[in-house]
Amino acid sequence: xxNIIGKRFWFFLIAGVVILVCIVSLTTFGLxxxxxxxxxxxxxxxxxxxxxxxxxxxELASLGYSNVIIQHVGEDEFLVRLPRLSSxxxxxxxxxxxxxxxxxxxxxxDDVSEMVAAETTRNAAIAVxxxxxxxxxxxxxAFRRMPNPFHYGTCAIVALLHDTLVALGAFxxxxxxxGWEIDLKFVIGILAVIGYSVNNTVxxxxxxxxxxxxxLKTDFEVVVNSSLVETMSRSLNTSVTTLFMVLALLLFVGxxxxxxxxxxxxxxxxxxxxxxxxxxxxxxxxxxxxxxxxIRR
Amino acid sequence: MIRRNTLLFIIVLIIFTLATLVVxxxxxxxxxxxxxxxxxxxxxxxxxxxxxxxxxIEPGEWDNAMEGVKAVLENRVNPxxxxxxxxxxxxxxxxIVELPGVDITDKEKERLARVDILEFGELxxxxxxxxxxxxxGKWKPATAIVNxxxxxxxxxxxxxNTQVGRDNLGRIELHFEWDEEGSQLSKExxxxxxxxxxxxAIFDGDxxxxxxxxxxxxxxxxxxxxxxxxxxxxxxxxxxRLSRQLNFGRLPVPMEIIYDQTIxxxxxxxxxxxxxxxxxxxxIMVMVFIVFYYHLxxxxxxxxxxxxxxxVLAVFKLxxxxxxxxxxxxxxxxxxxxxxxxxxxxxERMKEELREGxxxxxxxxxxxxxxWTAIRDGNVTTLIVCIILFWLGxxxxxxxxxxxxxxxxxxxxxxxxxxxxxxxxxxxxLFVGGPLAxxxxxxxxxxxxx
Numbered sequence: 001x002x003n004i005i006g007k008r009f010w011f012f013l014i015a016g017v018v019i020l021v022c023i024v025s026l027t028t029f030g031l032x033x034x035x036x037x038x039x040x041x042x043x044x045x046x047x048x049x050x051x052x053x054x055x056x057x058x059e060l061a062s063l064g065y066s067n068v069i070i071q072h073v074g075e076d077e078f079l080v081r082l083p084r085l086s087s088x089x090x091x092x093x094x095x096x097x098x099x100x101x102x103x104x105x106x107x108x109x110d111d112v113s114e115m116v117a118a119e120t121t122r123n124a125a126i127a128v129x130x131x132x133x134x135x136x137x138x139x140x141x142a143f144r145r146m147p148n149p150f151h152y153g154t155c156a157i158v159a160l161l162h163d164t165l166v167a168l169g170a171f172x173x174x175x176x177x178x179g180w181e182i183d184l185k186f187v188i189g190i191l192a193v194i195g196y197s198v199n200n201t202v203x204x205x206x207x208x209x210x211x212x213x214x215x216l217k218t219d220f221e222v223v224v225n226s227s228l229v230e231t232m233s234r235s236l237n238t239s240v241t242t243l244f245m246v247l248a249l250l251l252f253v254g255x256x257x258x259x260x261x262x263x264x265x266x267x268x269x270x271x272x273x274x275x276x277x278x279x280x281x282x283x284x285x286x287x288x289x290x291x292x293x294x295i296r297r
Numbered sequence: 298m299i300r301r302n303t304l305l306f307i308i309v310l311i312i313f314t315l316a317t318l319v320v321x322x323x324x325x326x327x328x329x330x331x332x333x334x335x336x337x338x339x340x341x342x343x344x345x346x347x348x349x350x351x352x353x354i355e356p357g358e359w360d361n362a363m364e365g366v367k368a369v370l371e372n373r374v375n376p377x378x379x380x381x382x383x384x385x386x387x388x389x390x391x392x393i394v395e396l397p398g399v400d401i402t403d404k405e406k407e408r409l410a411r412v413d414i415l416e417f418g419e420l421x422x423x424x425x426x427x428x429x430x431x432x433x434g435k436w437k438p439a440t441a442i443v444n445x446x447x448x449x450x451x452x453x454x455x456x457x458n459t460q461v462g463r464d465n466l467g468r469i470e471l472h473f474e475w476d477e478e479g480s481q482l483s484k485e486x487x488x489x490x491x492x493x494x495x496x497x498a499i500f501d502g503d504x505x506x507x508x509x510x511x512x513x514x515x516x517x518x519x520x521x522x523x524x525x526x527x528x529x530x531x532x533x534x535x536x537x538r539l540s541r542q543l544n545f546g547r548l549p550v551p552m553e554i555i556y557d558q559t560i561x562x563x564x565x566x567x568x569x570x571x572x573x574x575x576x577x578x579x580x581i582m583v584m585v586f587i588v589f590y591y592h593l594x595x596x597x598x599x600x601x602x603x604x605x606x607x608x609v610l611a612v613f614k615l616x617x618x619x620x621x622x623x624x625x626x627x628x629x630x631x632x633x634x635x636x637x638x639x640x641x642x643x644x645e646r647m648k649e650e651l652r653e654g655x656x657x658x659x660x661x662x663x664x665x666x667x668x669w670t671a672i673r674d675g676n677v678t679t680l681i682v683c684i685i686l687f688w689l690g691x692x693x694x695x696x697x698x699x700x701x702x703x704x705x706x707x708x709x710x711x712x713x714x715x716x717x718x719x720x721x722x723x724x725x726x727l728f729v730g731g732p733l734a735x736x737x738x739x740x741x742x743x744x745x746x747x
Contacts, residue, residue: 036693036695087403087404087406087407088503090403091403091404105561106559106561107560107561108338108558108559108560108561109557109558109559109560110557110558110559111554111556111557111558112555112556112557112694113348113553113554113555113556115348115555116346116555116556116693116694119692119693119694120693120694120695123689123692123693124689124693126689127685127686127688127689130685131681131682131685134681134685135678135681135682138674138677138678138681139674139678142674142677184695184698184699185624185698187689187699188624188686188698188699188702191682191685191686192628192631192682192702192706194682195678195679195681195682195683195706196635196679198675198678198679199635199638199675199676199678199679200675202671202674202675202678203642203671203674203675206670206671206674207671210667210670230645230649231645233645234641234642234645237586237587237590237637237641238634238635238637238638238641240586241583241586241587241634241637241638241641242631242634242635242637242638243634244579244582244583244586244634245576245579245580245583245630245631245633245634246630246631246634247579248575248576248578248579248582248630249572249575249579249627249630251575252571252574252575252578253568253571253572253575256338256568256623257568257572257623257624257626257627260624260627261627264627264631
């Protein structure tokens with residue numbers, strides 16, 4: 001039988017390293033935000049002939065658009081981030097690109113004003129915060145008959161924060177290297193990951209609750225560990241099946257839903273890790289009052 | 298209990314058949330009227346949010362002004378031939394215009410929200426900045442000072458009775474009449490221009506209004522025009538369009554685009570096909586996996602999964618006002634993965650019960666009962682997220698994908714709970730007391746000790 005809880009500090013260490021990488025990435029690369037959050041225009045344009053990203057970048061620069069972000073979303077298909085374009089500018093831009101790169105198809109064009117961008121950002125942040133609080137309260141209520149119900153809620157939230165941070169870090173790296181952006185689909189993905197990760201965590205907690213009431217005299221740590229082992233195959237199987245679906249989305253649809261699928265991919269993996277190796281271990285740490293050991297280690 | 302289970306099984310079969318009838322054929326179906334309504338990101342189209350500048354209007358009159366804007370936009374959208382346009386007032390000063398499945402030029406898009414349709418212009422003198430430039434020269438708006446204010450002469454001052462007519466040679470003419478303010482402006486401007494018989498040109502946005510011969514319409518002003526006038530040289534099409542727009546097309550307040558999403562219809566349709574493919578491949582992979590791992594139980598769960606998929610698609614078709622978006626498809630695909638979860642929870646429980654030596658029947662019941670709290674709590678948290686996402690969608694401009702995802706995920710979660718608890722259990726119970734019941738390893742992975 002695996003002793004996961006016994007090795008908990010190793011798992012914390014791994015998580016800590018991953019989080020550190022994410023924080024470093026966030027501070028160096030920052031986050032590229034999509035138009036919904038920072039206003040401007042974005043154009044998804046596909047070319048019939050082969051076009052290199054660098055050529056496109058140079059051409060746009062020659063037109064005066066120097067700070068553009070270009071993301072590859074398919075074969076000869078690019079997501080181009082520009083400042084807000086008036087109708088005239090857009091027509092001129094398309095005309096120029098057509099004359100340089102021949103036939104193009106503008107698959108999507110979005111133009112967002114500052115006002116709308118500010119609104120969207122604010123509301124998205126509120127949504128994530130409310131989701132976290134709502135979940136915390138629900139779990140505390142569901143586990144109200146346990147000693148320390150809020151512990152369960154809080155550990156779930158910490159796991160959730162871990163997952164969000166990992167996803168943000170991943171997108172920060174992808175943003176720095178390939179120009180990937182945080183847009184509304186990212187927020188949807190994060191909220192889906194939150195729902196999913198908490199789902200996983202709750203299943204483990206549920207088993208802990210059941211075992212605690214069954215085996216009253218056993219040490220907390222032992223109970224948590226055996227609960228974890230008992231639910232392990234279920235957690236892994238569910239993650240595997242969900243990942244199959246996400247991979248199918250990523251591989252067979254791609255382009256417009258690409259970012260969304262990657263958030264889910266990263267989030268589900270991180271979520272499974274946090275539900276199995278972080279949340280229950282934190283419960284034990286808390287219950288045993290071992291917070292000090294973090295510092296000494 | 299066995300008899301009740303058979304009844305349940307029959308009910309499950311009936312629901313499945315009904316759902317299948319709703320879903321196929323994909324575009325019609327017996328109970329569903331048409332196909333599922335597709336969102337903008339799947340069928341292409343335009344979604345624009347305008348902000349109205351109500352600064353010149355009294356607060357009490359705002360509602361009226363917005364209704365006026367809505368009416369004008371409806372008229373302007375009509376000739377574009379869109380099947381299900383949506384024009385809605387949002388809040389106190391915003392209007393949403395949604396034109397699904399349509400691909401209009403940028404020019405037509407711009408025309409939707411222009412306040413003034415036609416502007417009159419005169420040639421610029423030496424150093425003045427030109428607003429328009431064409432083969433006849435540089436032009437600026439023709440203005441005059443009325444009541445101490447300089448105003449441009451535009452079609453804003455036409456009365457709403459412009460009409461198409463013919464002169465005595467049968468040539469097409471556009472007859473218009475000035476309102477009071479327009480008359481004053483016209484009098485000032487035309488009397489000034491008539492002195493040297495200068496040209497007065499007419500501009501439609503950034504271009505000059507051009508006649509049938511392609512040349513800009515810029516007649517010399519012979520005499521002062523006060524009440525009414527005539528524009529000649531246009532094609533019948535142009536004249537008809539213009540008269541209609543001029544009569545019904547004046548926006549009461551200026552509008553600014555604050556959000557614009559334009560998606561090409563040609564390429565949006567690929568997504569539905571691709572998503573279906575992705576969904577099918579994903580489901581097959583999932584089914585192979587759970588049959589491999591959970592044997593016969595896994596096979597039954599796969600059947601339940603098919604039931605789940607068909608049921609959810611039927612709900613999509615029947616749910617009033619449901620719009621399928623790409624994000625919604627993503628939500629549906631995701632929920633398939635999660636639908637398996639409930640089944641897995643139950644099977645894991647069953648595995649433990651069977652390992653402890655219970656009979657199949659008892660293991661099934663105990664498995665379902667014990668797994669329920671975990672299923673409930675996990676899915677409730679997902680539903681909380683869906684509700685919050687739905688709120689988020691309703692509070693922001695780009696609402697469709699967010700709400701689409703929230704709704705599909707919520708429907709998926711509820712359906713998956715029902716499917717696992719009713720369908721899988723019913724199917725499993727069919728085997729209780731039957732010939733295979735004692736071969737427990739068929740129902741459970743025999744990894745680990747028996």
